[in-house]
Each structure stands twice: as C-alpha cells, then as structure tokens.
Amino acid sequence: MEEFWILIFVFFLATNLLDKAESVQLEELPLQTFEELFVEEWLDKDEAEDLKTPAPTNFGQNVHQQIDRQNTQLGQIDPDSTDQLGQIEPNSTDQNPPRTESDFSDNAKNGDDENIAEDERKRQKVSNEKEEHKHLVEKFDQMKAELKRNGFKNSYHQEIDKIVAKELGLSLRTIYNWKRKLGQSEPTHKYTHSEQIELIKRYYEIKDKNSKINDDNIAKMLKIGRATLYKWKIQFNRQQLHSNSVDGYSVEENAAANVQKIENSN
Structure with missing residues (x-):
C-alpha cells in the first residue's frame, strides 16, 4: 500500500517538471503572427515545387527573338521603300514584284535568241567539217593522180586508192563516203x-x-x-x-x- 502511494507521488512530480520545462521553452521563443506563419508555409511549398520543376531556360525566348530579327530583315518592307524594279507595296513580304506579260515575252525572246545562236553554231560546225572533208578528198585525188603520173599501176583492185587513203590516215570507205556526200561518187571500176x-x-x-x-x-x-x-x-x-x-x-x-x-x- 505504501509502495502504491510512492509511485503516485513520483508520477505527479514528473508531470509538474515537464509542464514547467515546456512553459520556459515557449517563453524563450518569439511569438509569430498568422501572416508570418502563412508566408513561411507558402515559401516552403514554392521551394519544394522549384525542386521538382526544372529551371526555365531562355531558349524559347531566344528563338522568338531570332525569328523576329529574320522577319525584320526579310519581312515587312517600309511602305516608302523602292527597289530597282519599282514601288513595293506597303506591308509586302516579297521583294520581287509580280511578273507581267512583257516579262514572259522577254524570256521567250531570250530563249529564241539562244536557240538561234545554238543552231548557228551547229551549222558552222557542219560547214567547217564539210570544208575539211572536201580538202582531204581533193588531196586524195591529187596524190592518186601523182602516183599514176609516176607510172604506179594497180597490182590489184583499188591498190592505189588504199595506199593514198592510208597515207592520209583514213580508211578507203571514209574517203568514198565523203565523195558521195560531196557529189563525187566514185565510179564503178x-x-x-x-x-x-x-x-x-x-x-x-x-x-x-x-x-x-x-x-x-x-x-x-x-x-x-x-x-x-x-x-x-x-x-x-x-x-x-x-x-x-x-x-x-x-x-x-x-x-x-x-x-x-x-x-x-x-
């Protein structure tokens, strides 16, 4: 029975000591208002959100700024500005004016001139080749006649012709083809x-x-x-x-x- 009352007394003393310690601690801490408590909690939540969300970069802003600069260079033209081809319409984004019928006619004329020049070059080339062939055929006939004057005779058919053609670096068939085109077909032997x-x-x-x-x-x-x-x-x-x-x-x-x-x- 005595032990029971001793336990109750010790428990009561311990409770009083704890209450006094808490009261002393509360007196040492400064009191915070409701607003201070709310702001602290709000800042703590923002800090947590910042840790979850990656820090924003200025990449998008830079891209938009670059696009804006390009649009400034290639885009809107000053209403009062002109180029070499004429007046530019206000707010126009195209520096080239629309093509007119005269532009197409000029292009067609230029194309015709180029075709005419190309045809002329081809005709000149053919003419030069024809003159060269004619010159070689004449030289062939001269060399052939000279051999005959010197007493050279065919030991077989077309022997002289083949000798002269070989001397000119040509085949006999080529010589005969040129003669035919020049209206000098070789007569049948x-x-x-x-x-x-x-x-x-x-x-x-x-x-x-x-x-x-x-x-x-x-x-x-x-x-x-x-x-x-x-x-x-x-x-x-x-x-x-x-x-x-x-x-x-x-x-x-x-x-x-x-x-x-x-x-x-x-």
Missing part, C-alpha cells in the same frame, strides 16, 4: 580486157592448188565480186586462156563471142 584475163587466170591457179576452196573466198582474194567472177568464167573458157588461139580465133575474139552469147541470152 571498169576492168580492162587484159585485167579480166589476168584475174581469171589467177582464179584457176588458186583453184588448181586447192580444189576445195569455194568461189566466194577466191573472189574475196581477188578483190572482185562473186557475180563478176561468175560472168568472167562464162566469158573466158579455160582452154582459151592457155592458148593463143582456139579454132583459128584468138583469145580476145573467143571472149568477145562469148560475151555476145551472154548478151543474146539475156
């Missing part, structure tokens, strides 16, 4: 009677050495056409080529008679 006999003799010599070779290849070797070779084979009998006369007639007479027969048969 006319073989003399002695040339015909000589070529047909060579034909039989080749045939004797190689009987398997065909007439097409022999004609190419002799630089004559197949039809020409066939005609000469009919015209000149082989026996006539190896004798001065047959049945009392010369080779030339028999050849002439054969030609007459061919013509009559046609």
